[in-house]
Amino acid sequence: RGLVPVSTRWGLVLGVSVVCGAAVVVVGLLDGAAAVPFGSVLSGLTALAGGATVLVRERQTRREPFRSLIGAAAVLWGLGQVIAGVQIPAGASYPTTGDLVSTLAGPVAIAGLGLSLRRIAEPQAALRFTCEGLVAGGLGAALLWRAAFAGVVDTGTGPGVLSVAILLVETAVVAVLSVAALREDDPGMVTVAVGVSLFIAAAVFTQYVALSPSGGWSWEARALTCLAWPLVCAGLLRMGGARSPQDEGYALERRRTLLFAGVVALLLVALLWSVVIDPTVDGVTLVLVGTSLVAAVVRDVVVALQSGALLDRVRSMAYVDVLTGLSNRRALVAELTSRDDASESWVLTLDLDNFKNVNGQLGHSCGDQLLAQMARQLEEVCREDQRVFRLGGDEFAVLATGDRPTVEHLAERLVLAVRVAALAVPGVGRVALGASVGIAPMMQGGATLSVLAESAVALRAAKEQGRNSWVVYADQVAADSERRRLVEARLRVAVQNRQVTLHAQPVVRLDTGTVSGVEMLARWTDPELGPVTPAEFIDVAEASSLIVALGEQLLELAISTAVQHRFHERDLACAVNVSPVQLRVPGFADDLLDRVQQHGLPASRLILEVTEQIFVSATDPAGAELQRLAAGGVVVAVDDFGAGSAALGYLRRMPGRILKLDRSLVATMLSDRRSAAIVSSMAQLGAAMGLDVVAEGIEDEATAAACRAVGIPYGQGWLYARDVPLDDLEDLVADLGACPLTVDTSTVVGSLASDAT
Ligand code: C2E
Numbered sequence: 074r075g076l077v078p079v080s081t082r083w084g085l086v087l088g089v090s091v092v093c094g095a096a097v098v099v100v101g102l103l104d105g106a107a108a109v110p111f112g113s114v115l116s117g118l119t120a121l122a123g124g125a126t127v128l129v130r131e132r133q134t135r136r137e138p139f140r141s142l143i144g145a146a147a148v149l150w151g152l153g154q155v156i157a158g159v160q161i162p163a164g165a166s167y168p169t170t171g172d173l174v175s176t177l178a179g180p181v182a183i184a185g186l187g188l189s190l191r192r193i194a195e196p197q198a199a200l201r202f203t204c205e206g207l208v209a210g211g212l213g214a215a216l217l218w219r220a221a222f223a224g225v226v227d228t229g230t231g232p233g234v235l236s237v238a239i240l241l242v243e244t245a246v247v248a249v250l251s252v253a254a255l256r257e258d259d260p261g262m263v264t265v266a267v268g269v270s271l272f273i274a275a276a277v278f279t280q281y282v283a284l285s286p287s288g289g290w291s292w293e294a295r296a297l298t299c300l301a302w303p304l305v306c307a308g309l310l311r312m313g314g315a316r317s318p319q320d321e322g323y324a325l326e327r328r329r330t331l332l333f334a335g336v337v338a339l340l341l342v343a344l345l346w347s348v349v350i351d352p353t354v355d356g357v358t359l360v361l362v363g364t365s366l367v368a369a370v371v372r373d374v375v376v377a378l379q380s381g382a383l384l385d386r387v388r389s390m391a392y393v394d395v396l397t398g399l400s401n402r403r404a405l406v407a408e409l410t411s412r413d414d415a416s417e418s419w420v421l422t423l424d425l426d427n428f429k430n431v432n433g434q435l436g437h438s439c440g441d442q443l444l445a446q447m448a449r450q451l452e453e454v455c456r457e458d459q460r461v462f463r464l465g466g467d468e469f470a471v472l473a474t475g476d477r478p479t480v481e482h483l484a485e486r487l488v489l490a491v492r493v494a495a496l497a498v499p500g501v502g503r504v505a506l507g508a509s510v511g512i513a514p515m516m517q518g519g520a521t522l523s524v525l526a527e528s529a530v531a532l533r534a535a536k537e538q539g540r541n542s543w544v545v546y547a548d549q550v551a552a553d554s555e556r557r558r559l560v561e562a563r564l565r566v567a568v569q570n571r572q573v574t575l576h577a578q579p580v581v582r583l584d585t586g587t588v589s590g591v592e593m594l595a596r597w598t599d600p601e602l603g604p605v606t607p608a609e610f611i612d613v614a615e616a617s618s619l620i621v622a623l624g625e626q627l628l629e630l631a632i633s634t635a636v637q638h639r640f641h642e643r644d645l646a647c648a649v650n651v652s653p654v655q656l657r658v659p660g661f662a663d664d665l666l667d668r669v670q671q672h673g674l675p676a677s678r679l680i681l682e683v684t685e686q687i688f689v690s691a692t693d694p695a696g697a698e699l700q701r702l703a704a705g706g707v708v709v710a711v712d713d714f715g716a717g718s719a720a721l722g723y724l725r726r727m728p729g730r731i732l733k734l735d736r737s738l739v740a741t742m743l744s745d746r747r748s749a750a751i752v753s754s755m756a757q758l759g760a761a762m763g764l765d766v767v768a769e770g771i772e773d774e775a776t777a778a779a780c781r782a783v784g785i786p787y788g789q790g791w792l793y794a795r796d797v798p799l800d801d802l803e804d805l806v807a808d809l810g811a812c813p814l815t816v817d818t819s820t821v822v823g824s825l826a827s828d829a830t
């Protein structure tokens with residue numbers, strides 16, 4: 074930074090130059106001959122001062138070389154004029170040494186202006202400005218020629234031709250610069266353009282006076298140049314930095330094009346008018362107008378190329394996924410529909426397991442980063458004839474050719490690549506991610522797009538198999554998918570007609586065998602399909618959101634049953650399975666608490682069984698609903714505990730009070746030492762955390778004994794009772810020793826109820 078701020082400095086430069094210009098005018102009016110050398114010296118000094126200021130500032134900031142070039146041109150020109158101003162009174166004739174030095178400034182300045190164009194535009198656009206400058210410049214020069222110069226210049230001579238060429242160059246420079254100034258929308262650039270225009274006007278006028286029969290020098294031109302260079306330098310000092318292409322608004326482009334068209338139209342009208350007045354059209358006019366025409370044609374070609382390139386870019390953007398740079402779903406569809414030869418072609422659809430948790434736990438920007446990384450890894454796995462697409466979200470696709478083993482091998486490697494990529498996100502550490510892949514072959518002559526749907530069906534089958542697996546679409550998959558569709562359709566009807574009902578299975582105290590509560594299990598027998606297992610229809614219901622309506626019906630039924638059988642008075646708890654999908658419905662907790670209250674069931678009699686997957690993501694809204702429910706007194710149980718792969722950290726913050734050990738562990742604890750070890754340590758863990766532990770799926774006395782031996786207080790299973798229809802509930806409960814009249818505070822529900830408050 075210099076001592077004087079830029080704004081002050083360019084104001085100073087301008088002020089001084091206006092005073093100098095005025096001084097030249099005053100002297101000129103008094104004595105024209107004396108004003109010429111006086112004006113030369115003064116305009117030279119102002120150019121020197123301005124140029125030097127620019128040069129110094131550029132040395133300090135080292136911004137862009139074009140400023141230094143134009144500054145140097147100002148210094149050169151000023152130097153020449155000062156010399157000329159000294160030489161003229163001494164009797165030197167045109168051109169003096171000073172004039173020659175000043176002339177050197179021309180190419181330097183033009184080089185600088187050329188560079189300044191480059192900074193605001195890519196080469197194609199710069200060529201376009203230049204052409205536009207030549208169009209307007211050619212017409213302007215022709216007009217000037219016809220109006221003034223044709224009478225005084227002899228085009229038969231070398232100097233005559235030179236003078237025409239100079240005229241064209243000068244008007245073109247003005248025009249190009251004006252176009253650039255308009256384009257850049259920067260007051261600094263506009264100031265430069267005005268300064269250069271003033272200078273060129275003065276130069277043209279000087280030339281005109283020198284060529285005219287009376288000859289000599291004009292002091293008026295010198296008064297003008299006192300202003301010109303300082304304006305140029307002031308503009309340079311004021312100019313902002315180069316613009317980035319994103320800043321170019323379409324509004325600016327439109328304004329510029331309109332102005333350009335307007336100026337050209339005006340010039341054309343003036344030129345036509347001049348032909349009307351004087352119909353003789355000489356060679357120079359033709360050459361100048363011709364130059365303008367050629368430039369117009371070139372400009373048109375450039376514009377066509379530019380808009381063509383733009384169109385291509387826009388078009389290709391529609392087929393590219395911005396985040397990963399991969400081709401998108403639209404590109405895949407286009408590719409599939411354009412394929413004539415479908416032989417040996419396959420579509421692999423890949424979906425990330427668990428990605429929603431990543432997004433929820435680590436944030437979306439990390440998720441995005443992971444997806445981009447994933448895209449690279451997938452591409453690396455693929456050969457040249459295997460193209461990767463991003464279908465959206467965490468879904469990718471690969472279009473591959475080859476025989477079935479090749480494609481299966483590819484699927485294998487894709488799954489592996491996802492696991493590797495998941496581990497390689499900087500700053501995140503270990504992210505456990507997997508992928509499922511669905512594969513479908515393209516059928517010769519078959520509908521091209523059905524392959525997408527088929528690979529999606531195969532993908533769903535792969536997801537059902539568990540993580541990191543792939544499935545090839547085949548008849549079996551097709552049949553499964555057909556069955557799902559059927560089950561969904563029938564279930565919709567069943568939910569409407571309230572045909573899904575509940576069975577109850579008791580939960581008992583393992584030491585006494587007395588009942589402490591019942592678990593309500595959904596049962597459905599469809600008139601067409603026959604009995605459908607809850608495993609099947611609950612899954613379909615969750616995938617289609619039918620679970621929300623169904624779950625509400627079952628909760629209502631369970632609660633009213635509990636009230637009807639006076640669970641409260643008998644210290645029995647009623648356990649209901651709820652799906653995460655239900656829990657994510659906003660307001661679920663409040664609705665349920667209302668419902669419990671309306672029925673007059675104490676909230677502590679109700680147990681909600683949820684699987685641990687809900688607790689894995691801290692941001693899952695289901696977690697918040699459960700917290701509300703727990704705060705309202707409802708008891709939460711972690712169902713199928715030990716069966717999933719969730720890390721145990723969630724146990725610290727979850728609102729559950731019961732752990733239900735999964736049947737797969739309990740049933741194998743006698744035959745498998747590891748199962749036994751897991752069950753016993755889970756029992757200890759539960760006890761240490763103050764949670765009630767329930768062993769699920771006890772089928773024989775030996776298992777019950779083993780559970781008692783490791784200190785598990787509660788159990789459930791066929792040993793005690795199978796699930797029964799609600800009509801038989803009373804008999805069942807009575808058989809298992811729950812008394813309808815006395816209150817047994819030693820039961821599990823008693824402890825749960827007191828804990829819950
Ligand atoms: P779950 O919550 O683990 O339910 C326990 C399952 O174990 C029940 O199967 C039950 O009949 C069975 N079971 C109980 N004791 C024994 C035993 O000693 N041996 C064996 N082998 N099995 C035993 P079910 O009724 O087929 O239910 C399967 C799953 O469907 C349930 O697993 C639960 O996740 C889901 N489900 C059932 N009803 C509902 C419901 O109303 N809503 C929701 N969201 N899910 C439900």
Ligand code: CA
Nearest residue numbers: 592650682712
């Ligand atoms: Ca359950």
Ligand code: CA
Nearest residue numbers: 712713733769
């Ligand atoms: Ca269970």
